[in-house]
Amino acid sequence: MKINTLPQEFIDAQPILKTLENAGFEAYFVGGAVRDMILNKPIHDVDIATSAFPEEVKSLFNKTIDTGIQHGTVMVLDHGAGYEITTFRTESTYTDFRRPDKVTFVRNLREDLKRRDFTINALAMNYSGNIVDLFDGLSDLKNGIVRAVGDAEVRFTEDALRMMRALRFSAQLEFAIDVNTQQALTKLAPNLKKIAVERIRVEFEKLLMGSQASESLQIGIRDGVMAYLPGDIGTWDLSQIILDLKSNQANTAQVAWIHLLVHSNLNVKKMIQFMRIWKMSREDIKVTSLIAPLVHHIETAHKFELYQVFAYRKILFEVLCLMQVSDETMQRITTIFANLPISKSADLAINGADLIRDGLVKPGPEMGRVLRIIEKSVVLEQLENTPDVLITYIKGLKSYDKN
Numbered sequence: 001m002k003i004n005t006l007p008q009e010f011i012d013a014q015p016i017l018k019t020l021e022n023a024g025f026e027a028y029f030v031g032g033a034v035r036d037m038i039l040n041k042p043i044h045d046v047d048i049a050t051s052a053f054p055e056e057v058k059s060l061f062n063k064t065i066d067t068g069i070q071h072g073t074v075m076v077l078d079h080g081a082g083y084e085i086t087t088f089r090t091e092s093t094y095t096d097f098r099r100p101d102k103v104t105f106v107r108n109l110r111e112d113l114k115r116r117d118f119t120i121n122a123l124a125m126n127y128s129g130n131i132v133d134l135f136d137g138l139s140d141l142k143n144g145i146v147r148a149v150g151d152a153e154v155r156f157t158e159d160a161l162r163m164m165r166a167l168r169f170s171a172q173l174e175f176a177i178d179v180n181t182q183q184a185l186t187k188l189a190p191n192l193k194k195i196a197v198e199r200i201r202v203e204f205e206k207l208l209m210g211s212q213a214s215e216s217l218q219i220g221i222r223d224g225v226m227a228y229l230p231g232d233i234g235t236w237d238l239s240q241i242i243l244d245l246k247s248n249q250a251n252t253a254q255v256a257w258i259h260l261l262v263h264s265n266l267n268v269k270k271m272i273q274f275m276r277i278w279k280m281s282r283e284d285i286k287v288t289s290l291i292a293p294l295v296h297h298i299e300t301a302h303k304f305e306l307y308q309v310f311a312y313r314k315i316l317f318e319v320l321c322l323m324q325v326s327d328e329t330m331q332r333i334t335t336i337f338a339n340l341p342i343s344k345s346a347d348l349a350i351n352g353a354d355l356i357r358d359g360l361v362k363p364g365p366e367m368g369r370v371l372r373i374i375e376k377s378v379v380l381e382q383l384e385n386t387p388d389v390l391i392t393y394i395k396g397l398k399s400y401d402k403n
């Protein structure tokens with residue numbers, strides 16, 4: 001197969017392949033970018049693989065960074081954004097289940113493609129757009145199949161994370177999982193217990209955001225994968241989440257987690273524990289543990305803090321849409337939004353520039369604090385949203401500060 005019109009992302013990177021080839025090395029575009037181009041999907045990172053060893057790569061370009069040189073990866077900055085160039089390599093097994101114990105650089109493309117996880121990820125493309133397809137990745141792409149390169153059991157034993165990746169590619173690309181690959185998944189799912197949480201989280205979040213997340217979660221339950229994920233998530237009843245994700249898709253990982261936790265039956269303390277087990281960021285833990293209960297309160301018309309609704313209105317709305325809440329709840333939230341005295345921070349009658357010009361507040365962290373105070377007071381209808389009222393109030397704050 002030859003691609004005649006390359007997407008711009010590849011054209012931009014072509015000079016790098018040319019430089020490597022002119023120096024007598026082989027160089028190819030590899031991995032996700034080639035797969036996504038053939039599927040007509042947006043291309044993320046263009047990765048390059050080469051027969052040149054890292055020191056040889058470095059000698060051919062002006063600006064490089066050793067991003068992962070012990071694993072063979074050098075970042076080349078000579079042409080625009082920066083491209084990761086990785087030397088063809090083979091990998092040993094993963095004793096600590098994080099990284100291969102040892103990588104060995106090789107000069108042969110086949111060896112490099114053989115160590116990749118799935119046939120659809122083991123395609124390479126040369127400078128002229130010719131596709132190298134040594135493991136029938138093209139036919140799997142055409143038929144929509146996630147299939148391990150080689151013996152699935154061996155590949156999942158080398159690196160158990162590949163099982164999570166099988167589910168996430170199936171969710172993202174709307175692909176089926178090949179029968180042998182799926183049988184290996186059922187057999188080796190317990191190995192996921194040994195994988196670093198951070199690696200699992202990356203794949204799980206991509207799965208949750210996939211257009212076919214619902215099916216992948218069902219496969220994950222059926223094949224026993226979910227049972228080995230962190231935080232005992234395998235014991236949860238995911239039926240409502242699966243149902244919601246059948247017709248809707250989470251746009252961000254944060255929305256996906258909030259959605260999950262809304263349906264978790266965990267109290268806030270347990271929610272925070274769960275998110276710590278998953279090693280989520282402090283910010284995600286804060287936002288999620290605040291919004292998940294808020295969603296319940298809105299659904300049940302229970303008391304809630306109006307300013308929280310204002311502050312998190314965008315994400316709150318996304319979660320409610322994902323959940324397909326009742327018309328009544330949707331009506332309730334729409335009315336709350338419509339009745340807010342301001343619908344966004346920019347609607348305040350004064351802004352930071354006004355306060356600096358009038359010498360009321362200096363630029364810096366204090367500005368954010370003052371604006372938040374008046375924003376909250378306006379949202380709660382404690383202050384009228386006019387310049388005079390707000391400025392008088394801020395002057396009062398300032399004199400209070402001085403005492």
Ligand code: ATP
Nearest residue numbers: 030031032033044115116117118121122159161162
């Ligand atoms: P995405 O678009 O989500 O980035 P991707 O296919 O580029 O998808 P990456 O995780 O960026 O996925 O990995 C790049 C390539 O490296 C993959 O296409 C695959 O060939 C290889 N790869 C990544 N992780 C593994 C793994 N655990 N085992 C084997 N090969 C892997």
Ligand code: MG
Nearest residue numbers: 032033044045
């Ligand atoms: Mg990638």
